[in-house]
Amino acid sequence: MNPPTEYAESVLDLVERIPPGRVMSYGMIAEYLRERTGRGSPRTVGTVMARYGSGVPWHRVVSGAGRLPPGHEQTARQRLEAEGVPFRGQHVLMADPVLWWPE
DNA sequence: GGGGTGACCCAGT
């Protein structure tokens, strides 16, 4: 596996800061990094997580609709429920108290 | 430098 690029590093740094029991969407991450770096998009964040996400709390990153990463639904749901994240059916309940934004 | 590839998003149907 190739080393993370500069943009990938900024994504990983942010994901590492998400507290237990809270989540961010790919779109939120893209918006935050675009404010700070002027780069990125939700799709690019997804690509970064697919390639480099294994070393960070990737289960705290979900789609804007609360869907879990393809191929890792069971693991993600197990970890999130253990942290107290509420579910509605198969997806995370994307309500204010669970969404996190960096201070 | 040009084209393909996504762990996305949103509006429309």
Next chain:
DNA sequence: TACTGGGCCACCC
């Protein structure tokens, strides 16, 4: 509620 099409953009040939 579920699916589609268009837009998106860093990264890798």
